[in-house]
Amino acid sequence: MSALPDKLGTEISTKCGVTLNDSVEGRVIAEVMSKKPGIVVTYFPAMIRVDGTDRIDFDMKELSEALGYDLTPSLFEVETSTHYGRMVQFDDRIVLFGRLEDALQYEED
Numbered sequence: 001m002s003a004l005p006d007k008l009g010t011e012i013s014t015k016c017g018v019t020l021n022d023s024v025e026g027r028v029i030a031e032v033m034s035k036k037p038g039i040v041v042t043y044f045p046a047m048i049r050v051d052g053t054d055r056i057d058f059d060m061k062e063l064s065e066a067l068g069y070d071l072t073p074s075l076f077e078v079e080t081s082t083h084y085g086r087m088v089q090f091d092d093r094i095v096l097f098g099r100l101e102d103a104l105q106y107e108e109d
Contacts, residue, residue: 014098016085017051018058025067025079032066033058047081055102056085058094 020026022043030048034041039056042049050056064071073089085096086103097103 014054015051016054016056016083016096016098017049018056018080018083018096020048020050020079021081022046022048023079025071028066029058029063029076029079032063052096052098054098056096058096060092060094 020029022045026048030041030043030050033039033050033056036052038052038054040049040051042051058076060071060073060076063076073091073094076094083096085098086100088095088097088103088106095103
């Protein structure tokens with residue numbers, strides 16, 4: 001059994017990511033995202049992690065072309081079981097930010 005660390009880190013993370021269902025759609029999304037710089041894709045039983053630093057852009061047009069059907073931000077969220085970071089949803093993409101300050105520029109009044 002491993003011991004817990006004596007002290008937790010105090011640095012602020014700039015990482016962000018999603019956990020996808022391990023499905024046909026999830027695997028296609030993971031494959032597209034794995035080709036992007038700075039993105040790490042990790043396969044687990046029943047789930048796929050897509051992680052990055054600072055920002056991850058999920059372009060619905062690009063993912064739709066790979067899937068062969070129209071993927072909307074809402075349908076994309078069906079494929080995800082969770083995310084971390086700050087999510088901003090647009091009509092044509094979902095962007096995850098590792099820093100709150102970067103996401104706040106898109107805050108609606």
